């Protein structure tokens with residue numbers, strides 16, 4: 001297998017404001033500009049694949065991978081429907097999607113591709129692909145975030161993405177769609193007065209961005225459980241995006257990190273970050289968390305204990 | 308104008324599997340059957356509904372999740388295709404539904420007056436969720452009654468199941484007042500499973516019933532505890548233990564549907580009609596109804 005060529009990674013928020021109402025606040029406008037910078041970077045690169053992991057696409061039956069060659073629909077967000085509709089037509093790399101599924105299965109994961117007319121692609125993926133790749137110059141692939149998956153499964157999913165990029169010889173840009181702190185205001189607000197929901201969320205977001213800025217992606221991955229406990233609304237079992245991103249990009253801290261924007265999105269923390277692989281590193285650490293190569297399923301702790 | 312009333316409350320789980328197994332012409336997927344205990348229970352409840360005079364169905368759905376208040380469908384017609392994001396292999400349903408916008412606006416208004424954050428949904432491109440479609444199709448396959456769909460505000464995520472219980476109760480009480488003021492006869496639908504842990508794998512033939520069973524026994528025991536209380540007409544107690552039940556079984560009651568419906572119906576002290584209980588991909592699903600009129604209330608199962 002050739003070593004996977006990942007040109008750079010992008011971490012960006014799922015909310016629709018940068019796409020639908022960038023003029024509503026200066027912050028949304030700055031996020032939009034940051035997406036725009038990323039779009040140009042992608043265009044100027046030699047990328048031939050945009051691989052998206054979206055926290056707003058939950059799955060239950062393993063890990064779903066979008067493989068419709070040209071998914072097309074007019075999407076409306078559950079909460080922000082009044083901001084307008086999001087018509088989309090994307091170009092997917094179906095060959096890569098199948099290889100990604102095979103890689104995932106070969107590492108013990110349950111996985112399937114989905115290719116159905118009218119399949120509801122999620123808000124986060126739509127926002128990212130419309131802003132980062134508006135003319136579909138580069139084929140894309142989207143993978144879901146399994147509701148029940150925890151660290152081992154998510155790391156292995158990242159490694160299987162990495163395998164597939166390597167075996168397919170793709171030059172990939174890896175996109176993770178996720179907010180930082182994800183608590184929104186529970187009331188309708190004036191966008192011009194948008195701010196991070198609490199000082200604690202803001203402080204944690206800034207700490208995470210400090211790590212991103214120093215290129216310390218694997219350190220963030222190691223901190224995922226803490227981040228989940230501190231600033232994530234407990235909708236799912238864990239904060240997974242840093243696990244997947246780091247596993248996909250190679251589990252290290254050797255990146256040039258650029259925080260292009262950090263703004264509030266209805267109270268949640270939205271940042272656009274670029275991580276480009278580099279030579280220097282913040283240093284090799286001894287990490288607390290186990291590494292894992294193959295997913296063996298639930299460990300059956302209770303069954304074992306009863307023996 | 309005569310006062311409006313709630314003529315029936317239905318607990319109507321929405322695994323898309325039951326629509327898939329029925330093979331209605333609107334659904335693109337084809338099944339060799341499956342989940343009969345639920346489907347036949349649904350068929351029987353649908354027959355009962357045929358004998359009831361009502362103007363609209365009001366459904367509270369976990370699959371329109373909102374974090375900024377409670378939203379109501381606010382346009383008279385929605386026609387499109389609903390594809391289940393989790394089970395697209397089973398559910399790709401072409402729908403054509405009518406909404407009772409007047410009733411929806413009334414509910415939105417009364418809920419707003421009682422301090423609940425609300426919003427009418429007026430975007431014509433909005434896609435109807437598969438929870439609404441599955442429950443409504445199984446209860447009324449002719450689709451000859453208008454709907455009101457209410458989104459589920461995720462208080463359980465943002466705060467706790469206790470807060471969910473409080474807020475869903477307040478919404479239920481507001482909706483009951485709105486029904487009264489509307490002068491309409493309304494069927495309420497709480498659309499969800501009970502225990503809600505799924506298997507993360509699917510058998511090659513999803514309708515292969517030799518593979519279907521509850522995720523684990525503790526989920527089953529909890530579900531049966533609720534059924535027993537419902538049979539005994541102890542709905543206040545059901546709602547009181549709702550936070551614990553929800554946490555213990557990761558129940559789909561977390562969205563607030565049952566609490567909303569029971570609060571709207573004044574926490575019935577009469578027995579629920581039980582139409583069927585079966586697992587679907589490991590989750591526990593109960594079909595039940597609350598008939599306020601003693602003369603028509605039945606012991607079904």
Ligand SMILES: [Fe+2]
Pocket residue numbers: 321322369370438499500559
């Ligand atoms: Fe559901």
